[in-house]
Amino acid sequence: MIQDQKPEHEYVVIRHRPGYRLRRTAILLAFSIIAAIAGYATGLSQGGFRSSSAEATMQVLEEELDSLRTKYTEARQQVINLERGRAIDGQAMKQARTSIVKLETRIASLKSDLTFYKNIMAPSETSKGLQVDSFTLAPDRQPGAYDFKLVLTQVGNNKSYISGVVAVNVIGLRDEEKEVIALRDLSQDIEDLGVKFRFRYFQDVEGVLALPDGFEPIEIQVVAQAEGRKSSQAERTFDWDDLTEK
Known part of the structure; x- marks a missing residue:
């Protein structure tokens, strides 16, 4: 088998x-x-x-x-x-x-x-207290409009809040003459000449601004004024071309 x-x-x-x-x-x-x-x-x-x-x-x-x-x-x-x-x-x-x-x-x-x-x-000795940290611009969907963001900071002593108002102006030319326009007049997101702030470390102010016809922006001026016990002022100017260059 x-x-x-x-x-x-x-x-x-x-x-x-x-x-x-x-x-x-x-x-x-x-x-x-x-x-x-x-x-x-x-x-x-x-x-x-x-x-x-x-x-x-x-x-x-x-x-x-x-x-x-x-x-x-x-x-x-x-x-x-x-x-x-x-x-x-x-x-x-x-x-x-x-x-x-x-x-x-x-x-x-x-x-x-x-x-x-x-x-x-941990700031340097020359940059303590209320500071205008930055201002940025980005093109919006609408022609001639920009998304903006302002950042305020309190440098050094952050144990208590700091409060006050900040004013933003766009400086430029129209018909070859200097013109200063408040951010309130360019943005529907801003209602007052001075935007109120209150923070310990930092605060953002954001929105959209639209330039009027015939206006050529040159720079943006930011002036922040703290009130009360921490009364102080911080001012900074930003070149428009630097903010919008790609």
Whole structure:
């Protein structure tokens, strides 16, 4: 009687897909970085930069910066490894590189925010008290209109609130003659000549301003006046071309 004999070796056919592992690694890398940035953005939407304690906010920023630096280093190494492979999916590599750019942008933003808080908490001897920190402009959807943002800060002594009013004027030319226009007359978001403020660390004033026909802006003048026990004045002028250059 003849018995069937099993073969000593069994073979399994596996489909060979060049570059599959590298493609999968790049895609996973892209998703992990985007998830990290999305998580960070969610933290901001919950008030990360608007914490009542500047010291606590600085610590959070420093921790986030360290974490993003680590992820950035790992991502760069992954891209180098992918570039060394023989079969690389172009779309996967593009996604990985896009994620790297987003990570670099977030790191730069974090560094800027850290510098902002450090200047508030540890100022130089010549820059204490009420300060006009910045004024920014960005083109709006409407022609001749701009989104503006004014940032006031209290540098050094932040134990108590500072309050007062701030006036903003746009200085320019119309029909070759100098003209000064109050921000109230250019923006529907501003009702008074002097915008009231009250804060411990900083306060933003935001809105949209629209330039009248025939008016050529030259500079923006900001004058902030603190009242009460912390009475003081801070003034700063911003060149229009510097604010709007791309």
